[in-house]
Amino acid sequence: MKTTRKLKLTIIGDEETRKEQYKIIREEQYQQYKALNLCMTLLNTHNILNSYNTGAENKLNAQIDSIDKKIEQAKKELEKKGLKESKVSKLKETIEFLENDREKLKDEYLNSSKFRSDIDEKMKEMYIKDMYTVVQNQVNFRARDMMSLVTQRARKDFKNSLKNGMAKGERSLTNYKRDFPLMTRGERWLKFEYDKDSDDILINWIHGIKFKVLLGYKKNENSIELRHTLHKVINKEYKICDSSMQFDRNNNLILNLTLDIPDKQNNNYIEKRTLGVDLGIKYPAYVCLNDDTYIRSHIGESLELLKQREQFKDRRKRLQQQLKNVKGGKGRNKKLSALNKLSDNERNFARTYNHMISKRIVEFAKKHRCEFINLEKLTKDGFDNNILSNWSYYELQNMIEYKAKREGIEVRYIDPAYTSQKCSRCGYIDKENRQTQEKFKCLKCEFEINADHNAAINIARALD
Numbered sequence: 001m002k003t004t005r006k007l008k009l010t011i012i013g014d015e016e017t018r019k020e021q022y023k024i025i026r027e028e029q030y031q032q033y034k035a036l037n038l039c040m041t042l043l044n045t046h047n048i049l050n051s052y053n054t055g056a057e058n059k060l061n062a063q064i065d066s067i068d069k070k071i072e073q074a075k076k077e078l079e080k081k082g083l084k085e086s087k088v089s090k091l092k093e094t095i096e097f098l099e100n101d102r103e104k105l106k107d108e109y110l111n112s113s114k115f116r117s118d119i120d121e122k123m124k125e126m127y128i129k130d131m132y133t134v135v136q137n138q139v140n141f142r143a144r145d146m147m148s149l150v151t152q153r154a155r156k157d158f159k160n161s162l163k164n165g166m167a168k169g170e171r172s173l174t175n176y177k178r179d180f181p182l183m184t185r186g187e188r189w190l191k192f193e194y195d196k197d198s199d200d201i202l203i204n205w206i207h208g209i210k211f212k213v214l215l216g217y218k219k220n221e222n223s224i225e226l227r228h229t230l231h232k233v234i235n236k237e238y239k240i241c242d243s244s245m246q247f248d249r250n251n252n253l254i255l256n257l258t259l260d261i262p263d264k265q266n267n268n269y270i271e272k273r274t275l276g277v278d279l280g281i282k283y284p285a286y287v288c289l290n291d292d293t294y295i296r297s298h299i300g301e302s303l304e305l306l307k308q309r310e311q312f313k314d315r316r317k318r319l320q321q322q323l324k325n326v327k328g329g330k331g332r333n334k335k336l337s338a339l340n341k342l343s344d345n346e347r348n349f350a351r352t353y354n355h356m357i358s359k360r361i362v363e364f365a366k367k368h369r370c371e372f373i374n375l376e377k378l379t380k381d382g383f384d385n386n387i388l389s390n391w392s393y394y395e396l397q398n399m400i401e402y403k404a405k406r407e408g409i410e411v412r413y414i415d416p417a418y419t420s421q422k423c424s425r426c427g428y429i430d431k432e433n434r435q436t437q438e439k440f441k442c443l444k445c446e447f448e449i450n451a452d453h454n455a456a457i458n459i460a461r462a463l464d
């Protein structure tokens with residue numbers, strides 16, 4: 001399974017070396033940006049010329065068809081009895097004239113299609129096979145491999161934009177931005193190792209550049225998991241795939257490290273045992289087994305989440321107010337960067353929170369030897385009943401999915417309709433069954449249960 005981790009990097013070396021090497025990375029990124037856009041333009045030119053000529057041929061074909069019809073009509077006319085001599089000779093003349101025209105158009109058609117296949121061949125030669133040469137004349141890469149990374153990428157993106165409706169005008173050509181992440185080879189270019197004297201993780205890249213991974217001092221969920229992952233990279237348990245690097249808005253160098261993580265075999269599960277996950281208001285998640293509904297748990301507390309969110313909101317409000325009061329210049333920039341930093345912190349907080357919740361859900365499933373985890377499918381309208389935003393829920397789903405997969409547990413998505421209204425004992429569905437946010441009481445069989453627990457049971461059993 002492929003997964004990507006973001007690592008903050010710093011170059012190791014004296015001031016002079018570092019300055020020079022950062023410059024190398026930026027320059028290579030600039031060359032890549034030019035090369036990618038060039039490739040796109042070349043691919044598109046080829047494509048347009050191709051479809052232009054096809055268009056011309058279609059037009060000729062239509063003209064020939066219409067002349068065919070006219071000739072047929074004239075011939076039918078001719079077969080009629082009792083026509084005047086002058087009419088007959090006029091019709092014959094018309095037919096001859098039209099047939100002449102048709103021959104000319106047919107010639108034109110043949111020429112055009114031959115021209116197209118010729119040009120097609122030439123274009124292929126020039127633009128596809130020798131895209132290397134064309135682009136190489138315009139850009140100047142330090143690393144030779146960059147050319148193949150660039151052409152591969154451009155071809156893939158071009159194919160995708162064609163597939164996604166570019167030919168129909170529903171989408172335009174991919175336009176690479178100046179800050180498009182610099183692509184880097186995986187295993188061959190990124191050599192991870194531990195520093196001999198400390199716990200630091202180092203990367204030997206090309207051009208003699210050596211990075212240190214900045215893992216941060218906070219011992220939070222993120223950095224512990226990251227350290228664990230990188231340990232497996234160094235031990236060659238995880239394979240490094242082609243990755244990329246970029247500078248974030250605070251000018252930090254970020255490596256988007258793509259890894260291929262082998263799926264663990266889960267031979268230990270109890271067949272068909274499923275964990276249902278309900279996302280709620282009081283608790284971010286409530287989990288329950290399908291075959292033993294007494295085994296259940298809530299994951300996390302919403303209160304802490306709400307409190308933290310309020311704090312972010314207050315701080316944002318204050319900063320925005322202050323921003324209104326400063327006129328410009330340094331003060332304004334300072335406030336703006338404080339706002340950006342706040343957004344980063346908020347994102348990081350939400351991400352860390354999702355990591356924690358997803359980890360605990362998967363741990364629960366593993367502990368109770370589940371074969372499956374059932375999640376509610378996120379609908380277009382989203383949920384109104386949960387504490388997380390839809391985007392955050394989507395992120396949480398992804399995290400649960402890849403963490404489960406690593407343990408050999410399969411995640412299934414179920415239809416979220418009625419999970420909170422249905423009685424988990426008798427199956428009776430009624431909006432009124434859920435009496436309050438917390439209390440569920442079936443109007444038919446009078447079964448009483450915690451509402452989140454009831455929903456989690458329904459989710460766990462949805463595919464039984």
Ligand SMILES: [Zn+2]
Nearest residue numbers: 423426442445
């Ligand atoms: Zn009931």
